[in-house]
Amino acid sequence: MTAETNTGPMLGQRHVQTFLLFLSIVVNYIAKFNAGVAVVAMTNAESTNPNFPEYNWNEMERSYILSSFFWGYIMTQFLGGWLCRRYGARLTMFVSTIGSAVLVLLVPFCVPWGGWQAYCVIRVGMGLFQGLMFPCVHAHLANWCPASERNRLGALANTGLDFGTLLAMFVSGQVAASSMGWPGIFYISCAVGVLWCIGWIIFGADSPRQSKFISKAELHYIESSINASSKQEEKIETRQIPVPWKAILTSAPFWSLFLVRCTQSWGYSTLQAEIPAYMNGVLLMEMKSNALFSALPYLASWVMAFVYLIVSDILLTGGTLTITGIRKTFNSLASWLPAISLIGLSFLDSSQKTLAIVLMTVSVGINAGSTIGSALNTIDLSPNHAGILMGIVNTGANIVPILTPLLVGIIVKNEQDRVEWQVVFIISAVIFFVGNLFYILFGQMVNQPWNAADFLDQQKAPICQEEGQAAKANAKAIEALQNEKQEKDNNT
Template identity: 45%
Template sequence: MTVKKIWPTSGNVNVDSAAAPKDDNEVVAKGACCMGFGIRHFQAFLIFLGLSVAYSLRVNLSVAIVAMTDKDAANPDFDEFSWNEKTKSLLLSSFFWGYICTQVPGGALARKFGGKTTLLCGVLICSILAILTPIFAKIGDWQLVCALRVAQGLCQGMIFPSTHTLLSHWSPLEDRANFATYCYSGSQFGTVVMMATSGVIASSALGWPSIFYLSGGIGVVWAIVWFIWGASTPAQSKLISPEEKKFIEQSIGVEAGDEHHAPTRTPWVKMFTTPAFLVLILTHCTNNWGFWTLLTEIPTYMKNVFGMDIKSNALLSALPYFAMFLMCFVFSGISSIMNRKQCIPLSVSRKLFNSIGHWIPVASLIALGYVSAEGATIAIVLLTVTVGVNAAPYLGFQVNHIDLSPNFAGILMGITNCAANIMSIIAPLIVGFIVTDEHDPNQWRIIFFIAAGFYFVGNLLFIIFGSTDVQSWNDPQPKPSPEKRNSTQLESQH
């Protein structure tokens, strides 16, 4: 029995034979420890819960605002606010004003202070602000709530870059895409739970303020748990065994002590002159255009074209997110089987799953544009399919940042997510320019064709120019030896 059979490695990692187990029993023990459930899986579970909390905090106002402005939709014993549609739209969009601003700084802060710290701060502060929301609404009306939502966006702007930074340290190369899928599926889980339970909570004796108290309180509890058991890297974890730590570090190509010699300067110029990264930005932007066009405009489309108010139906509202949550595990299972059998290269796997998540929505969106006014059920099915298969890109472009540069994965995610969320704001505005008659299915067909076009072009560029090769600017520059530094200083003096 050889060590290589127990410790799978990437192509550029050499197994340290000196550290190998001395007998077969020790090999089996280490193999069982490393290949089974380990602390890395526990970390992924904690991140999953963190993202679930983050998204429940993100959408809590979206679901609570109905009860806050209509006593008939909730417990009438609590305050009601006379906010018009313009004010409500302003409140719901204000989160993204702050969210966009801290994407890139969030990645830089995660590299400097560790993903544990930035994720902790982002979720904890956002949770405290959520608890304060009912009080702010009472004393400062919509203006103070708007300021609070901007602040929450600033906090959450660090969450995705922090998550990518954590994944770059904790996920073995062989399971990188699966780890990312498990963690990011928390965003759908948090959305589903919040949307499915908000109506019941608002109608209960606790009223609509409890939506913010519960989501914020759970966020504080998660922050305490994460502070105790979370870790930025395997080397900083007090729970991990030496065998599992070595397994992870060898898989991702980290030598002992390497994390103390990570590059301190961010190679901005090299990043923005790398075709694979530029394409990654475009792919992320096109994905968000299509995804957010659906999530923001489909309720209006269903109500005006089919006469179906899915906003008032919690189950229908949560159905697409629930489908996406389930499909995360379906695609992850398929990916695991493919990895075990080693049937396709990594680059092909990334592009395959990305194509599933982009080109199936192309077909479903085009079909949605031709559904007749009597086909509400067909429209819901197509919508659910379109959003559901959007889980596949978690194993595609969503993890490609770590492929290109594990050292700068958080910053890369911050850059692409910032650009992509600008598209999330622009896409609904374009709908307002094109759809002048919300009851006209022909105008909505144009919107679906535009979204389908973005999906198609974005994935085509990713297939042609995307890469999974670690870029040369990822690695730290070797530090000169003391003798060389002294020699250089002497030469400069002469």
């Protein structure tokens, strides 16, 4: 009679933590990406609510606003990983979200006297706070996800990217066109952030052992699964494990992940930030319909995230594909098909609105596979250093959204010129293709040797052994010289 395998409760605290991570991404993405709709509403009051101030910002100034968030965002990625290891995800994510929520509330009060420059300063501050979040998300998932559920729970948490963007696009457009006007976008963004912080303080926990609500069965299930996957007899606190910087920075699988996340960010951020402007300028769509159709691709992306999740579970449990096969296959679909769609999109104009919307929807929807395809690869490579890896990867990936709006500002001098947008989309398509090619060739989906808690000790052992052997050899050489000298003295 075989012992029954402990699979933990079907619904437990690991799912609560996953849901809280999902919501954290949603509320932060609402604050982060409402600017794509807000700047259109703030510069074209006739398309929304004419009872609120309108600002005469040119395309380059609008591009500065859209990219300014990332000026701050890239500065705190490493800090986020360090703070998470030092103080835990619970405190760090709380500070990240409450700081961003307070700052987004300042926009309606500061822009009237400070103009687009004040808006940029606020978004830089928001970026500084939100930069702490994703390293914590990945470290938190590594602490809470049993090995067999890592792909599922990680993907579920990351569906917040699509749902948050969906709400930022759709709700922001509807609010801007309502009696609240464009200031209402920022009031709502602040409110949902504060509500999440309250729930996080109550239910969030840095690890299963620190949770006040977890059952003993679930605690044992999570810890035994994580320990077994790490081949450790005892669980060592992640924050106590030294970071093997040299091994990480000379790892080909890590750099393939870094590159593919950067190229993925380029294509995605181009669409994410510029869809409202493209629809308003090239497709000649008003804000109400613009908000609906700007959000439609992200609705498709959110739905497709669950499709990818279900398919990957079926393929994994059935043994049809390994995690390596799933990651590379899904990431290829998520990169190369949108690349083709972007090229097609670049040749359409206002007489082909329906086809343009279909291609945008397909491009963003299929791109949802990149979450399972590559976003979770930090945990594959090293659960012990997932937060640090995410800090490095996210720094590079979020330098890109600084560049894409600025590139659009340089290329697109007339937002109604389809040919200028053509250049933007074709560049993104090529970058999509190249990044995924490197990931296929060099990416890996297994724990790297440097994930081991005693990796640095193992590296030092041979050196110490060599030093000991050298010392012995030197001692023998000295002894031989002394003996030789003694013999000469005796002979004389």
